Amino acid sequence: MPAELRAVLFDMDGTLVDTEGLWWQACVAVAAELGLELAGADAAHVLGRPVEHAAAHLLRRSLARRDRASSDGMTAHPGRVLPGEAPARSDETSAEAVGARLTEAFAERIAGGVTPLPGAIRLLDDLGAAGVPVALVSASPRRIVDMVLRTVGAERFRLVVAAEDTARGKPLPDPYLRAAAALGVDPSECVAVEDSPTGLAAARAAGCRVVAVPGGVPAPYGVLAVESLEKVDLALLRLLTAGKISVG
Known part of the structure; x- marks a missing residue:
């Protein structure tokens, strides 16, 4: 039947x-605060995903960028922060902070309706x-x-x-x-x-x-x-x- x-x-x-375009704009803005530039390959990790997933993706990219910069000799000492990057914190705290910032940036963009x-x-x-x-x-x-x-x-x-x-x-x-x-x-x-x-x-x-x-x-x-x-x-x-x- x-x-x-x-x-x-x-x-x-x-x-x-x-x-969805407003969410992408929010992700781009928060990524820029972390010294990152989003591209088409990032879309699958942020569009249609929970905030926590998108935040974890941005954090992984940010930490990978710091690791590359350190290996390339761009950091004078372990505590140095590169231009455009957030201060180093524990992974958990950073993930929570990035998620909160994404939610805030998105809310700012939809506040007008x-x-x-x-x-x-x-x-x-x-x-x-x-x-x-x-x-x-x-x-x-x-x-x-x-x-x-x-x-x-x-x-x-x-x-x-x-x-x-x-x-x-x-x-x-x-x-x-x-x-x-x-x-x-x-x-x-x-x-x-x-x-x-x-x-x-x-x-x-x-x-x-x-x-x-x-x-x-x-x-x-x-x-x-x-x-x-x-x-x-x-x-x-x-x-x-x-x-x-x-x-x-």
Whole structure:
């Protein structure tokens, strides 16, 4: 018997709201404070990732840069700090500090409000009118999620899963598994809507049907790719859940 759509689980940044560019800007700014310049290769380590993961990546790069500088004779003594670098601290303290700075830099950039992506509000309202439970499943901290919900409307979501709500974040399935369990539904009865490779991997690993709003990111096998949420409606999501739409 075909599965029935029981819930829709949405990523936030880059899926419902146009904030992914602001997050990248925040990462670039904090990286610069550490004397680093981000490039395309860094995107997989910061986009769609929890703050802690991005902070750890920046810290690893910063420490590697210091080690290279020391081996090249650029440091006169072990305590010397290179131009543009943060003072040396323990790895744990540094990771926490970098994470806090990333969150602060991101919050500064979204404080003035965010822009919902085309089709997002219409789709959320259509699902609500049809009585389909909707959850927000974000890798962003709760503080950031709450700021975004001032624009999108917290009342549109039955449940919110933020970064602090699971011990392991995307690309592991834990956030989506938590959302499905809290809603009382099987992941196979849920459609997850994502935009990043990290999020797509998490949703697929959880066993959800998956819609990708790729924004130039190739969708993996088994994922329905659409140009924007304007192309998504309740009928499409029901057909996808029932396995009546061919994907990838």
